[in-house]
Amino acid sequence: MDLFQGFPKIHAIFFSEFHPIQGPKVTYAIPDGFIYSSSSSTNSNTQIPLFCKEETLDFDAISEYVIPKPELCNRLVIIGTTKYKVMGYPVSIENPKYKRNALIFNLCFVFDNHADSSSYEQIVTKMAFILKSLEIESNFLYNSATKKSLQNIIEQLLEDLNSYSECQIPINEINSINLKLFPKYPNPEEVHDYQVPVSIINLNNISDKYWDLTARRIIPYINGVYPIKRIAEIADVDITLVKITVQHFLYYGCIKMVDIFQFSNIYYIKPSIRNLLKDEEMQIQCVEFVVKQGRIPPSFAKIFSLYCSLKHGLTIKEWIKENNVISYNIDVRRLILFGVIKGFLQRVHKYPILPNQYQNSLIEKSENEQFIKKYLNGSHHYDEICTKLSYSPKELDEVLKRYPGIKFIWK
């Protein structure tokens, strides 16, 4: 998983609104002078520029995206300039009390052009909602006295979010702004029935009674052995709920998905095994992980050479026999698990395929066999079929033997 690289820095925050006479304008901006308006009236020219021209942001260039046409309101809008990226959520409130029957405002955040600002999207949206409800409920922006406090709020927002990634700003007796940045991870991959969740961290320790019920129910069964389907059965939880929960764990990197361990499995080595050789800490970890409890550990070199002898076409069973693995005090399952989790071992799946010309050759006896046939098209591997039909691989072998012309592809 990608390491989280911290939140991008906010360069500036500004509040912009549609002025009934002047049109779109920046009302408050922090830091001062960051935003300039190339065509605006001269009143701001008196102040000494704090930024050199290249670093400032020309408001006029982007004003149509900050205070946009109504169609663009109430959406998250991000516009890029050469140097910056401006993220805003234009809000428009219709009410006859406003001079133009509507108030349009936007609290915009300015980032570096290449910053990954996705974690701020929620913050910007939330701020827009907060300001909108403040305005609707208590005329926060309509009332010029309270509106002025926005300057300070913006200032605090900028400082707190940049330094602490969170902030809490009381606005009045009832309302306060509570924001916290969360890193955004990519969506987890789909979870299959036949996959086995392995916890990377101790889920028991971090969970408490306030956790989701399903999560608490299935955590005891996430032991690196049970596949999803089995967990659902044992924990007596609906399988879709189990999948969703597991996906949540995946999202936060608490678990990884591996295959069911069977002695008929085949694995091959990926080039990334070199990383294991370079990383001594990982080697120690590896030795500790794979040794049977309380026994004398084998040397790392031995383990490495055992890994290296895994290849296409060699089942774990044969591999144990060939290399006399039993004599090394090694827990084979953990050895394989370590390789799969670290990503240098890859399972070779077995795909049964019934060629077209044999499709009708078998006179069907049982319904189950009819059922099996639809899996024999090369898109389903043994693990999947076995889990679906509750067969062991051996039983499936037996069943498939009865199909003439069946072919197997290992991938």
Place this chain on the structure above:
Amino acid sequence: MQLLGIVLVCYSSRGHQYVFGYPTNPSYKSAATLPSPKVPPINLINSINYSDNNFQVQSDSYTSTFSENYGSQQHNLSQSNQLFPSQQISGSYKRVSEMNLKMKSSKDKIRNSYKTDNNIIMNKKDLNRELNLKPNLINKMKETSIPNKNMQFTTNNKLNNTNEISNYRNHNNNLHNNNIQPPNRLKKTNSSHSTHTSIINEGRNNTNSTNNHHNQQEKFLGYDTQFLADILSPKSALCDQKFQLTINNLTFVGHPTLINSDSTHQKNSILNRYLKKKFEKNMNNISSNSNSSNNNINQYNIITKSDKINNTRYAHLMSSSPTSSHYNSIDTDSAGSDEEETNKKMFSKKDATNLTMFHVVFIIKPSDEKSFDNEIEKLYKNVILKLSHGLQHEQRYRSYVMQQIDLILSLKDESYEDSSQLMDCILHQSSLAHDLATVYDALISNKIAHIVINNSVDLSLQIPPSLPSFEDNDEIILSEEQILNNDASFPTLRPYHALLLLEDPEEIFKSFPKDPSPTLVELIQVVTPMQCFEELQSILDCSLSHIYKLAAHLVYWRKARIIDVISIRNVYVISPNANLDILPELCKDFENHFPGTDLLSIFSELSIPRPFSSVIPSKDQRTLYLEIITYFLRHNLVTQLHMYIYLSISQEIKKRTIYSQSSTENEEFSSSDNSSIILNPSETSDIENEWIKMLASTQSPAESALFLRLLPYFTGKYHVEEIIFRENLTRKDLKIILSKFRNELITILHQ
């Protein structure tokens, strides 16, 4: 990254305009797993905010008010001769928007409501329209019936008394010229064809309503097109640079291109007006190549003098523009009149549109992936920028973009039964639209778009394939230093590598630009994956580095891949990335290529890693099987495994070293099993050196010498083929070493 569509918008004297969007109905596949709050606009604006009811009503009312304004504006602008009573439009819109509020659910219902609304109003206003006869009708007639066209012909001939005959041959291109004709003339035409007219009028009613429809309904990805035109036409401060706008979850990327309106254009328009006057005074042979004339009216004289140059330039323009292919049929004798007419055309167009900005925008569905920004950058640099610059060039010298925009917009003013027919027509007639469609189609299928803008700017556009990462590299493992030194994003080429063409040579030639390098052509003709570059060098008689460059070029443009020479000694297994879902089609295709063989049987043979020779049943089938493996490699079905070697010093050797040395470091070797792996045999510590010496001394001097020579390669970085090549060995030599030192050398098979 998912590309959803390409849109062309422009800013001209008629304001922001949406010109063209491809495809007609961009399908927006929103992943079901995505969190719903950000569900994007899919078809209708009305359906967007379904999830949050708060904004439902609001957004609807906005939509209607907005389109009310813009809808009518658009009418006035784009159909400048059609004087629609704006009340009528807004009225219908209002009703529609009311409807919308009531029934937000079905798009069809809404569409129907449009139809009925419009029709009712249309009928009421029928009479009104008769009086306000639109010149466009003429075009309509021309389009619909050929006999009419002839009639037209004569009328117009009388009408203008100029050499506009050929102009009408080119009627597709010249709608604007037609618009200039005085309306009363048209009325006559109408009355002379009264029966026709009535029919057409009726048709026109419908068309109008559909046109209305179009304008109102024309949406791209759920956005009103006029709205898109507005938001995608940034102020000049944001022009001529990367444009990136994200709205909810659509990202618009483009390069808004300004056309130097301030410097040359204004002056040109003065010049044009001046020239036009002269033209009307029957000055002969005026040509205005507006862009070449720089500054001054005074230069007019120079222009007339340099007429010949201009002539040729125009000739080029005319012959090169596919839309005006009619011109080619005109005799060379009439070139003069041609010229005049072109001038006229130019004038009229200049007057109609003064293009100041155009913007080709790519609409992308953003993803959460970290690489998203990178991908956008790639798309921008490799496709958008090149395309925009190409168009800018053509616009600057031949007003290409402007002509095409006028053409597309005029086609849109025509009536078509449905949008797909309109799209067909646009794609057929406008080379620019066709090019954009080509680019889109190629990009979504991850191919290369080969376009020739205006028959002169030759562009091949693609998002270049990225560097195969260390882990899922198919063929070549790069050592770290190679990766570090390799700033070009492609694997190192070695003399023992071969080039695998991914398509048949004929296919590749088809996609070539007009003047390919002769060596490249020859290379493609002779290359086979059974030949390494070294052999190729002598066949082609050119340097290795030159071959590398050509090969890299082909790889970059996805016409070839670098592989190890195909040989029966190689070990192949089914690639983990092989797509087995398409197995049935694959079987059929395979059957066609190699009749009598069975794909599945060979596949199951390839499940165990062994030299390919053992898969081949008999010797005379060897060539066939080599072809089969080529086929597999082309389709990414198999991957080659290589043998890598590590050095591990066993306990035994260590002990012997101690004994022979009466060592000081006894205590280190107390445990029973203590072999260790030498990660980098060329940089060893003293003790490791001793071990290696001891190890070497266990075999005969010749073998130990070879062993020591090969020592630096036992790092797992170099596969056997590489070692053999570098040290100029035979396979047999290496085999001996591997068997003699089998206890200490760990071999590993991987990609």
